[in-house]
Amino acid sequence: MSIVPAEAVSARVRRAQDARVGGDGGIAPLAPRARLLPALAAVYRAQLSRARVARIPLLFVATFQSVGIMVLMRGVVDGGAEARAVVAGSSVLVVAFVALNLLAQYFGQLRASGGLDHYATLPVPPAAVVLGAAGAYASFTVPGTVVTAVAGSVLFGLPLTHLWVLAAVIPLAGAALAGLGAALGLLAPRQELATLLGQLGMSAALLLGVLPPGRLPEPIAFARDLLPSTYGVEAFARTFDAHPHWPSVALDLAVCAVVGVVSLVVATLAYRRAAVR
Amino acid sequence: MSGRPWNAPRPGTRPGDPLGSSLVSTVCVVRDLVKTYPAARARRGLPETPEVRANDGVGLHVGRGEIFGLLGPNGAGKSTLVRQLTGLMRPDSGTVDVLGHDLVRHPERASRLIGYLGQESTALDELTVALAAETTGRLRGLGARRARAERDTVLEELGLTGLAGRPLKKLSGGQRRLACFAATLVGERPVLVLDEPTTGMDPVARRAVWAAVDRRRAEHEATVLLVTHNVIEAETVLDRVAVLERGKVIACDTPAGLKERVAGEVRVELVWRERAPLDVPEVAALRASAQDSGRRWVLRLAPDEARAAVAAVTGGEAFSALDDFTLATPSLEDVYLALGGHATKGLVKA
Numbered sequence: 001m002s003i004v005p006a007e008a009v010s011a012r013v014r015r016a017q018d019a020r021v022g023g024d025g026g027i028a029p030l031a032p033r034a035r036l037l038p039a040l041a042a043v044y045r046a047q048l049s050r051a052r053v054a055r056i057p058l059l060f061v062a063t064f065q066s067v068g069i070m071v072l073m074r075g076v077v078d079g080g081a082e083a084r085a086v087v088a089g090s091s092v093l094v095v096a097f098v099a100l101n102l103l104a105q106y107f108g109q110l111r112a113s114g115g116l117d118h119y120a121t122l123p124v125p126p127a128a129v130v131l132g133a134a135g136a137y138a139s140f141t142v143p144g145t146v147v148t149a150v151a152g153s154v155l156f157g158l159p160l161t162h163l164w165v166l167a168a169v170i171p172l173a174g175a176a177l178a179g180l181g182a183a184l185g186l187l188a189p190r191q192e193l194a195t196l197l198g199q200l201g202m203s204a205a206l207l208l209g210v211l212p213p214g215r216l217p218e219p220i221a222f223a224r225d226l227l228p229s230t231y232g233v234e235a236f237a238r239t240f241d242a243h244p245h246w247p248s249v250a251l252d253l254a255v256c257a258v259v260g261v262v263s264l265v266v267a268t269l270a271y272r273r274a275a276v277r
Numbered sequence: 278m279s280g281r282p283w284n285a286p287r288p289g290t291r292p293g294d295p296l297g298s299s300l301v302s303t304v305c306v307v308r309d310l311v312k313t314y315p316a317a318r319a320r321r322g323l324p325e326t327p328e329v330r331a332n333d334g335v336g337l338h339v340g341r342g343e344i345f346g347l348l349g350p351n352g353a354g355k356s357t358l359v360r361q362l363t364g365l366m367r368p369d370s371g372t373v374d375v376l377g378h379d380l381v382r383h384p385e386r387a388s389r390l391i392g393y394l395g396q397e398s399t400a401l402d403e404l405t406v407a408l409a410a411e412t413t414g415r416l417r418g419l420g421a422r423r424a425r426a427e428r429d430t431v432l433e434e435l436g437l438t439g440l441a442g443r444p445l446k447k448l449s450g451g452q453r454r455l456a457c458f459a460a461t462l463v464g465e466r467p468v469l470v471l472d473e474p475t476t477g478m479d480p481v482a483r484r485a486v487w488a489a490v491d492r493r494r495a496e497h498e499a500t501v502l503l504v505t506h507n508v509i510e511a512e513t514v515l516d517r518v519a520v521l522e523r524g525k526v527i528a529c530d531t532p533a534g535l536k537e538r539v540a541g542e543v544r545v546e547l548v549w550r551e552r553a554p555l556d557v558p559e560v561a562a563l564r565a566s567a568q569d570s571g572r573r574w575v576l577r578l579a580p581d582e583a584r585a586a587v588a589a590v591t592g593g594e595a596f597s598a599l600d601d602f603t604l605a606t607p608s609l610e611d612v613y614l615a616l617g618g619h620a621t622k623g624l625v626k627a
Contacts, residue, residue: 027376038415114396114399117365117393119400121365123388123418
């Protein structure tokens with residue numbers, strides 16, 4: 001039996017190992033990891049640059065779709081609360097189209113084609129990849145959402161006073177929907193399923209967000225409450241009042257934020273799972 | 278060559294160690310690696326696939342500064358092996374040790390030791406060449422300024438500066454591959470794992486790749502593990518090569534050492550105009566030993582047999598049916614076939 005304390009032995013072994021660093025059979029030093037924020041910034045910048053190549057035509061589609069819906073709905077709703085719901089819903093629809101639908105497709109495609117290997121063989125925190133991509137996709141939605149909101153307000157004669165609230169609605173609804181899109185894209189077992197789920201999510205946001213809630217049947221109104229984009233729509237719709245009830249707006253946006261955090265955590269876990277098989 | 282263990286690195290591969298006393302300076306040790314893909318049940322449109330043992334007890338020793346190749350036809354288990362080396366896949370059993378780190382237990386360390394060039398470029402396709410290289414460098418832990426500086430150096434080195442502003446998607450296959458290789462080099466690593474790096478490249482790009490690899494070996498003793506199914510490339514650039522067949526290493530030696538195993542043989546290739554004249558008895562006799570793929574026959578024969586065969590087919594009736602014939606010393610492809618390799622089409626000569 002040894003009387004040397006285990007710690008002392010292991011410390012000596014460790015020193016011996018350190019001394020052999022770089023030597024024969026020794027343990028080589030590891031290159032540093034990429035830190036979260038710089039890596040996130042690098043992914044964000046790279047993703048944003050993709051817009052020039054691939055995303056801009058799709059952004060036009062998203063915006064025209066929303067503006068088209070508002071023009072159609074002009075014959076159906078006659079001002080008041082319903083007009084606000086239509087404008088707010090159409091604006092947030094742009095976010096859903098890009099952040100949910102396109103991001104789900106992107107991650108589904110990346111996973112199916114083996115593109116995740118690139119990130120998985122770099123010392124980058126999973127959160128940096130997911131947040132960088134989600135942030136970039138949320139940013140892609142900014143011009144389309146602003147154009148839709150302004151066009152809608154003019155079309156339905158709503159005040160432009162509180163449109164600044166979009167500065168909170170886009171990032172928070174963007175976080176919630178992009179997180180959902182990333183999670184769907186990374187969790188779907190096949191690429192076609194990721195595409196399908198992204199499209200379904202967007203269709204849900206379209207139907208449940210744009211149609212005025214008062215006209216929906218009971219079960220569908222319940223489904224509407226479950227969809228994170230709803231809270232972005234409601235927060236935005238409230239701000240068309242002359243004197244909006246700000247605590248309610250803040251509450252709706254807080255729901256978006258919570259959903260965003262949860263779905264981005266789920267997406268990050270899904271990424272880790274998808275990267276190492 | 279014959280006096281040392283079959284799987285040990287070449288002596289004296291370290292510049293500072295001409296006598297080879299650091300023979301044991303092993304960078305990568307793989308022992309008894311087993312990876313089995315589970316059987317898949319039949320789905321609509323897809324037939325049932327049986328369980329596949331992609332790696333069946335693979336063992337390797339790679340020395341510091343070596344350019345070590347994995348050669349084999351498609352489906353031999355090469356990519357499965359490198360995916361386990363790079364931490365992308367967990368083996369069912371066996372060990373992977375790279376520079377003293379147990380990568381089966383700590384797969385996340387692989388990215389801090391190894392620069393990996395995979396077969397897919399989808400993650401980078403929509404970026405410009407410059408941004409792909411810079412972003413990869415940043416994700417490899419470099420600061421912004423350092424990543425930009427290394428990006429410029431590597432693009433210059435590989436002759437990509439003129440293409441720096443073009444998205445990878447818009448490049449030809451070989452140029453895109455070279456751009457991905459550039460991204461692999463930004464943020465230096467002591468070990469490079471390259472999965473068929475020169476696919477689709479023209480000779481100029483290939484030379485740029487091998488020059489860059491050689492420079493890293495000379496300056497930093499970088500070790501390179503290369504997957505290839507191109508036998509000519511394997512013969513010219515590799516220090517040692519492991520030949521894989523159905524998940525097993527069937528031989529591991531220097532290319533010259535491997536070729537010695539079939540040194541007593543001559544390779545005879547016959548190409549018939551329409552079909553082989555089997556009514557000529559000499560031709561009919563050759564058929565038994567020929568690798569037959571349509572009009573093209575490949576024979577590995579002893580020198581005197583080869584002479585007799587050439588005499589037979591270049592005279593009389595057989596000659597009028599002959600389109601072309603070549604005599605050559607054996608290549609690694611012949612080694613592969615002599616070792617009992619089964620695939621006749623998986624290897625490329627280019």
